[in-house]
Amino acid sequence: MPRFIDNLFKSIDKAAEGQIRSAARTKGRRSFLAKAGVALLGAAAATPILPFDRRANAATPLPEDDCSYWKHCALDGNLCSTSGGSLTSCPPGSSASSVSWVGTCTNPDDNKDYLVSYNDCCGKPQVNSATFCYTSKGERPGYRMGLYNDINWCMANTDKGYHCTVSVVVGMAE
């Protein structure tokens, strides 16, 4: 009986040794690395990182990119959100005007009136593809100086060149 077990082990050893030597003769070590690498990369590319497709809404414009957005009701100028900035921040490289036009706009969500400051961003050329809006609600002709908005509000800045306009809510009107 012990002889039988010895023989069995010997034959397993021999078979294993034969397989390993044969593999070592025919397969390069690099071929394993190459195949393992392909398998890992493929798994990473094929598995979604997030459970939704983030590209789905990337092309949808933001509501503030449209002149009819409620905060733009008294605006006269280019939207900063379409000039490389956002609804409330100047694009990089431009500076906010120290004086501004203030209008009153109704928020359709709560039907309340808000005071909105339209600060110009100054010191950079205008962006050709920017959306230009002329809503200017409440504006009056130039002889009503305090109610006249056709003005470059960059006039009080060091850089007087007009770039675009932001719409910032600064208070409630009621």
Added chain:
Amino acid sequence: MIGLAGLAFAGPALAAEGQAHRDYILRCAGCHGMEGLGSVEGGIPTFPGSVGKIAADDMGRTYMMHVPGVISASLDDAGIASVMNYILDRWSPGEAAPFTPDEVTRRRAVPVADVVVMRRDVAKKLMSEGTQIADYPWP
């Protein structure tokens, strides 16, 4: 006084702040700024440390009723008085007497040919009394 003394501006969240505060934002803050700092380069004098000193002087009070922001604000005399008192309460509490609508009416009726010349006169008079008001670099 209109009971707004010491009320710091804390953004759009404060809704019940009174008509004078809203009028200030809508009709004044575009140039004078939410903090009343104005713009030296834009020729808009700052309020803190200055407006109360002007309002404490008789000629200064008449001058205030003829600055561009007041004459073009489209407010009636009572509205002007309210906003003036809001500004005095906020940036120089206790430094000058409040305006009444009657005083606004009376001072607005005073003919002022050149408000910049008048400002120079006010600044000179106050300087001779040892009082410095906000810089105004425009000619």
